[in-house]
Amino acid sequence: MFPRWQRPPPRSEEFSSWSLLQRVKPVKEKSGDQSPAMEGAVQLLTRDGHSISHNSKRHYHDAFVCMNRMRQRGLLCDIVLHVGTKEIKGHKVVLASCSPYFHAMFTNEMSESRQTHVTLHDIDPQALEQLVQYAYTAEIVVGEGNVQTLLPAASLLQLNGVRDACCKFLLSQLDPSNCLGIRGFADTHSCSDLLKSAHKYVLQHFVEVSKTEEFMLLPLKQVLDLISSDSLNVPSEEEVYRAVLNWVKHDVDGRRQHVPRLMKCVRLPLLSRDFLMSSVDTELLVRHHSECKDLLIEALKYHLMPEQRGVLSNSRTRPRRCEGASTVLFAVGGGSLFAIHGDCEAYDTRTDRWHMVTSMSTRRARVGVAAIGNKLYAVGGYDGTSDLATVESYDPVTNTWQPEVSMGTRRSCLGVAVLHGLLYAAGGYDGASCLNSAERYDPLTGTWTSIAAMSTRRRYVRVATLDGNLYAVGGYDSSSHLATVEKYEPQINTWTPIANMLSRRSSAGVAVLEGMLYVAGGNDGTSCLNSVERYNPKANTWESVAPMNIRRKSYHTACHSQRLLICYPPTASALDGGYPDDPLTILYTHSELEFVNSL
Known part of the structure; x- marks a missing residue:
């Protein structure tokens, strides 16, 4: 007998790994939970079905x-x-x-x-x-x-x-008290996405940020970069002016020499004339520098000579636009067969949703609507009893309507447009006759001023701005629907006829897209139209483009993301001659030259 540790190994024919495998039964798949030891085991059959592959997740x-x-x-x-x-x-x-x-x-x-x-x-x-x-x-x-x-x-x-x-x-x-510090920290460590987000936060919350200690400690270059931005979100340019003065006065001896450079970035022409005279002109830090006096004179000229604003336009006369703000489309007033409405709805292009906002103080159909800066203006119209000269403005921040100075003439079915910060109202109907008169409103001074009359009386006219000029398109002169178009040049206060449209059109949709004036639909005196044409101002020619899917009149257009938005109520009325089955909005894609249904 050998001790156990001295025993010879068994003969291969008596015991081998292969002979052992021959005696092992193939692994069979079992239902139910696996034991922890079998967790991750994966069955993999060989030719003779006697092996597995184990993959442990732990x-x-x-x-x-x-x-x-x-x-x-x-x-x-x-x-x-x-x-x-x-x-x-x-x-x-x-x-x-x-x-x-x-x-x-x-x-x-x-x-x-x-x-x-x-x-x-x-x-x-x-x-x-x-x-x-x-x-x-x-x-x-x-x-x-x-x-x-x-x-x-x-x-x-x-x-x-x-x-x-x-x-x-x-x-x-991020909050107003630390966003500048986080922005600087992100810049130091090359965190580009954080830097971009923090900078955007600073611009969007500038009013609050400008009152913090971090802002007061900013170097000159960073202050200049902020107040130069078109994306600065401020309710008025007064906030920028005050922020600059507060920054200078935080270290007046070390910073007073920077006032001229800073004031060049403040958009003084966008301040009211009263504020310019009562606050800017009386500020010693401003009066001390001759360069600042020149900027003040420039701003006052912008107010006193509105007809020259096209010539005076520069970076300081351009309104700021908050980065990241969504474009909002407003549907204001209107009428049905039995009622005139004062309701107002807003469509947010970012969320693709309509929602009700505060109603106007006056019911208005056939109203003119335009936006200047952060305000929406409802001009004239018809309240079911009489044609209106009244005007009111909507502030989306406070969700309120406020009365503005009334026009010199009652107008419904008028055309309105904004050019160089001035609101123009042209043509329309005063309750007795079609009008060829026109006037403009300066929101900075709160005054209406008559301008040259059009050569043709136009009711249901549409007005648009292109290349610093106004265009009065089509309309109705009490006897016929018009194909004529007139161009107004504010520097010389003159209306000039241009090439006629290919079709007569009143109550058409008009908008400017990529340097072209588009006119869609309308009424030619016998029927509503679905045809669309566009005007090339360089060639003074009109050409047809793809028609709309449905004949339309008495609607309005807007531009967003290189597309025309054509807005029409889903429950059209006999008052406007619409079609109740119309979709709410269609989009015209310039590059594809086709209309597509939307919303």
Whole structure:
């Protein structure tokens, strides 16, 4: 008898791995829950059906948990990172696999690849320790207490996931008191998306931001960049003017010399004449500089010579437009067979939704509507009893209508348009006859002024602006529907006939798109039209383009994202001669030359 440890191995014919496999039954698939030991096991039959492939979903997790415990106990560690007074142990293979920075350090021909102790500079010790922990656990907590040290450390080690988490946290913390600081922090560390979002936040909340300590400490260049932006969101230019003065007065001795450069970026012509005289002209910091006096004179000329605004136009006369604000389409008033409405609806192009807003104080059908800056104007119209000279304006911020100065003439079925900040009203009907008179409203002074009359009386006329001129398109002169068009040049206060349209049209839709004047639908005296034509001002010619899907009149058009929006109520009335089955809006795509149904 041999001791057990001295016994010879069995003969191959008596026992072998193959003979054992021959005795093992093939694995059969079982229903129900698998045991933890079988979790992740995947059956894979060979030719004789006697093998499986095992894929454990927990393997990587369990392995890294084990390696992290070994790191914490100092087992098999082959690198010690020194930063400040802190020593952080780790495994090169783990750090190199998670961080491109460490991968380059430990795999290239650098001296650190052969060292067991490496000293790091320009990184926070606590942040480095958290990031090493993250390399083993894939978990990290980002908060107010560590984000300012964690983000630059993650950037250095090229741990983009942690860097993105830091940016996401900072983005969630934006408010007027810290957005400038976050913007500067993002710029320093090349976080482009965070920088863009923080800058956009500053522009959108400028009024609140301009009152913070961070704003008062901004360098001159950054202040100039902000107040020069077309995207600055302010209710009026007065807010920009006040912000500039407050910034200068925060360190008046060191900043008074910058006043001329700053005032060149304030859009003084957009301030009211009263504010210019009572606040700007009396400010000593402004009066001290001759360049500022020139800017003040320019602004006053813009008010006193409205007919010359086209010549005086520059970057300071251009209204600001808030970046990120959605375009809103308004449907105002209107009438049905039995009623005149004062309702107002707004369509948000960003959310693709209509919603009701405050109704006008007066019911108005056949009303003229236009927008100047942040206000919507409802001009004239018919209230079911008489034609109106009254005007009211809507402020979307306060959701309120306010009365404005009335026109000099009652007008319904009129054409309105805005040119160089002035509201023009042309033609229409005063209750007794068709009109050829025209007038304009200056919202800065609150006054209406008569301008030259058109050569033709026009009711149901449409007016549009193109290349600094007004165009009065078609209409009805009490005897016939018109194909004639007139152009108004404000510098010389003159209406001039241009080429006739291809069709007679009253109550048509008119809009400007990519330097062309489009006229769609309308009434030619015998029927409603679906034809569309456009005017080329350089060639003084009209040409037909794709027709609409449905004949239309008594509707309005607008432009958005290089498309024409044609707005028509779904319940059209006999008053306007519409069709009740019409869709609410259709879009005309300039590049495709076709109309498509929408909404």
